[in-house]
Amino acid sequence: MTAQILDGKATAAAIKSELAVRVAALRERGVTPGLGTVLVGDDPGSQKYVAGKHRDCAQVGIASLQRELPATATQEEIEAVVRELNDDPACTGYIVQLPLPRGIDENRVLELMDPDKDADGLHPTNLGRLVLNEPAPLPCTPYGIVRLLRAHGVEINGAEVVVVGRGVTIGRPMPLLLTRRSENATVTQCHTGTRDLAAHLRRADIVVAAAGVPHLIKPEDVKPGAAVLDVGVSRDEHGKIVGDVHPGVAEVAGWLSPNPGGVGPMTRAQLLANVVEAAERNTNGAG
Numbered sequence: 559m560t561a562q563i564l565d566g567k568a569t570a571a572a573i574k575s576e577l578a579v580r581v582a583a584l585r586e587r588g589v590t591p592g593l594g595t596v597l598v599g600d601d602p603g604s605q606k607y608v609a610g611k612h613r614d615c616a617q618v619g620i621a622s623l624q625r626e627l628p629a630t631a632t633q634e635e636i637e638a639v640v641r642e643l644n645d646d647p648a649c650t651g652y653i654v655q656l657p658l659p660r661g662i663d664e665n666r667v668l669e670l671m672d673p674d675k676d677a678d679g680l681h682p683t684n685l686g687r688l689v690l691n692e693p694a695p696l697p698c699t700p701y702g703i704v705r706l707l708r709a710h711g712v713e714i715n716g717a718e719v720v721v722v723g724r725g726v727t728i729g730r731p732m733p734l735l736l737t738r739r740s741e742n743a744t745v746t747q748c749h750t751g752t753r754d755l756a757a758h759l760r761r762a763d764i765v766v767a768a769a770g771v772p773h774l775i776k777p778e779d780v781k782p783g784a785a786v787l788d789v790g791v792s793r794d795e796h797g798k799i800v801g802d803v804h805p806g807v808a809e810v811a812g813w814l815s816p817n818p819g820g821v822g823p824m825t826r827a828q829l830l831a832n833v834v835e836a837a838e839r840n841t842n843g844a845g
């Protein structure tokens with residue numbers, strides 16, 4: 559078997575086309591959505607992701623507000639930028655690019671954000687809203703994965719899903735999304751404390767691999783026909799992405815997300831969707 563591709567690039571392009579129409583409608587009503595980004599330090603991966611987010615903004619007509627601080631920035635300096643974006647009416651939504659440099663209290667920074675401008679859906683208030691099933695911006699990578707599966711007709715309802723990883727951007731929120739009534743999956747969360755990862759993987763209809771361990775998911779551990787999403791981003795000595803999924807999985811899986819070209823573009827498209835939805839919500843609320 560050769561797996562079919564879960565094409566994140568094409569799916570994200572379709573989402574962005576639809577968003578461009580909605581942004582044009584907002585602009586006609588005098589509202590220009592603006593995405594802010596806070597980038598601290600000079601990690602080349604983070605720089606690339608943030609640059610991609612602003613390229614996407616330009617494509618759909620969203621304004622960009624870029625804030626950059628050096629790796630030596632203090633907690634107070636970062637928090638000052640967060641306060642500034644909270645107060646800036648041109649910024650309708652923003653993100654703090656993670657991870658922040660060592661020594662910075664990431665949670666304190668996230669908690670300082672205005673939850674109504676949180677375009678990542680990672681503010682504690684918005685994660686709480688997700689738990690309570692209240693309207694909230696949805697975490698970009700997890701919801702991007704749901705949309706990628708839906709776009710390719712992969713059945714989520716009733717599926718056995720294994721999520722590998724428990725980080726704040728993907729692992730933690732992913733099961734919250736997949737177990738909503740609208741998705742209705744049964745989810746097992748695996749992590750470094752899991753005794754027999756292979757046993758869990760072998761019965762999964764859908765695997766979300768977000769451990770950051772190169773080639774962790776081996777072909778012999780994947781159920782034939784399963785959908786496998788490779789979210790891991792490790793880099794080899796040339797800076798090339800090495801995912802969590804062994805290339806041999808393509809011979810066993812029914813569906814496979816390429817990496818790059820799978821989940822990454824969907825993360826970015828969902829970020830724009832969150833910004834547009836927030837601007838629409840505010841505009842409608844203002845009458």
Ligand SMILES: Nc1nc2c(c(=O)[nH]1)N[C@@H](CN(C=O)c1ccc(C(=O)N[C@@H](CCC(=O)O)C(=O)O)cc1)CN2
Pocket residue numbers: 603606607610653654655656657678698699727799817818819820821822823825826
């Ligand atoms: N505040 C946040 N920080 C981080 C998040 C997040 O959702 N919010 N997730 C990741 C990184 N990330 C988003 O910022 C991200 C990762 C990958 C891509 C992407 O488009 N990847 C391309 C490949 C790019 C390359 O060649 O390196 C792809 O997969 O095709 C976008 C965003 C951690 N931080």
